[in-house]
Amino acid sequence: MFIDNSRAAVQDWDAVAHYLAGQGMTFDREREIRQFASGIANLNYLVSLDGKSAVFRRPPDNDAPPGAYDFARQYKILSRLGKCLPTIPLGLAYCDDPSVIGVPFLISEFRQGLAISRELPVQLAAVDDIGGKLGALIVDALAQLHRIDPAEAGLADLGKAEGFIARQIHGWHKRASRVMSGESMRKVERLRDWLVAHQPAERPGTLVHLDFKLDNVLVDTDSLSVQGIVDWEMATIGDPCYDLMLMLVVWGEPNDSPVYTQQCCMPCRAPGWWTRRQALQAYQRQTGIQMSEAQVKFYWLLAMLRNVGALAQLIALYQRQPMPNASTLDMPTVLATTLDHAVDLTVRPLDW
Template sequence: MALTDQSTDIRDGEELPAGVIDAYLKAQITGLTGEPRISQFPGGASNLTYLLEYPEQEFVLRRPPFGQKAKSAHDMGREYRILNQLKDRFPYCPKAYAHCTDESLIGTEFYVMERLKGIILRADMPAELNFSAEQTGQLCRSFIDKLVELHNVDYQACGLGDLGKPAGYVQRQISGWSQRYDKALTPDAPRWEAVQAWLNDKMPADHAKSSIVHNDYRFDNVLLDPHNPMQIIGVLDWELTTLGDPLMDLGNTLAYWIEAADPAPVQLMRRQPSHAPGMLSRQQFVDYYAERSGIVIDNFDFYYTYGLFRLAGIVQQIYYRFFHGQTRDQRFAQFIQMNRLLEQMALQVISKSPL
């Protein structure tokens, strides 16, 4: 079994014109020879990701999904710019080579970056790694350290000071995700009204420290060195990155963090091995982040509930495309069940919260 992420055949309806891509890249990147072999990475539920294999070099192409897209989402130029300007101060970004704005080539804009070969942890820890609980805990803390490191990057020095507006970030996220969720409603979707009301009522002020917010920081967006899997060598999927409150970013990450003690229905939603022996619990995760960042966190229920609601919004936007036949990817058929489960998880947090 290969531990590095493997591409597969392209899904029906998501093909790329190889000749067009080849001509474009050879005009942008010197020294390319031969013809590209194009395959698709099967993971991910938002932007589509393809492997371009030339005889002497490999690239990754990212393009938006087919069908209806949320306004301002899937901005290829923005993601390309982030990779280029952040890499010198956060060396885990892949190198970006080209951004194509001519939608006549493949029907949409796209960008091309280097392929980083590494291990991506999915739902379960690969047996081949044979990690002890102590090693798993060490990797978990390294994963959190990288998030703290990102939140400490001087975004002004990177030339990314105009990437977002930190002031009013918390309020904009709550109102913005409420609007996006309502626009993506399908007849079978939960309304989330009680959760939205609670978030509006308990909303804190923006944290005094603003930072780069990755907005999708998970183990399956992190690459481990194939020769030393304890070492993180890459962080992927920067499409949602902005400037804002680092605790909101922490809430986003913890929304995906299914711990070992969570019930069986929740475990079915897990997409990273956060339940493995040695992995920190959500509370331990928060405590370690607070220790490493120097940020006092005394109201995490709000940020975690926000993360669950935002995740439901993302899930529902994807399900909306499936519901209306804009994508044929059968993985998305069950997203409505995930949405309902997320609402129940959020309501449970609220019912126990001292806020």
């Protein structure tokens, strides 16, 4: 859960405490502060604010790509959505003054729970049909989010639904073009062109998380209930089918091809783990949103374009500034195989 204190990134906690005191809040400097092990780029710490456990979150020290680490947006979401959806940790404080510690930071409620990734935690290994239960849990949580009226949550101005998919296509192409070149970039352009030619009709917009997976969901291992949903900085108003497919592209199945295994972030070998089709069908039942097979393929390939662009950005980031808590995943290999597979799928049926 935490990294060793000897490897923790040092922060100016006295400056943080002074700033929060000016906002009428008490930051406990006597309590031990621990850095969470999770997170690829952002730095997250367990702290104490006004006598309660809280999470301090800040971006790394580097030249971030445009739009990255939008903490103002994340705080807006947490401070409003957290009031109407109990699984959202409430935003408590936000600082955009770079004179305090050099970067923005935010503080939110701490929620006790387990973030589950590819390996099933030992405390859940004996639970009957644990894979099916976890699959149902995360699909239900995503469907619940998509059923919320953005206006009722005070977030109607969070984004613009019109043109959302077109912006995703061209936005991820543009991001890739900043850090990719040669034959790889030509493949990205082929994928972009296919997506432009096959874009479906626009759907009504909903709140979308854009990184919804089990390691961003805090699970109570006794009740198997969602205690918190985290990492909201990319959230906006957009197409819920795209949000679903971003989850399914890292879903994983026991007999997946290597290209999908590389992207898997879920415990897909847990007994009873749902197939992607089961997850898709459950989501459609709960939301009433239906997709044709052609639309499923479109959103799948758009999700793969997004993964290609995100991986390319991370590779470039780590080349400029290696990080001690960076992922050990062979990202260049994953990038190359994902891109090749996505381009191949433009001329053949979806393979799941």
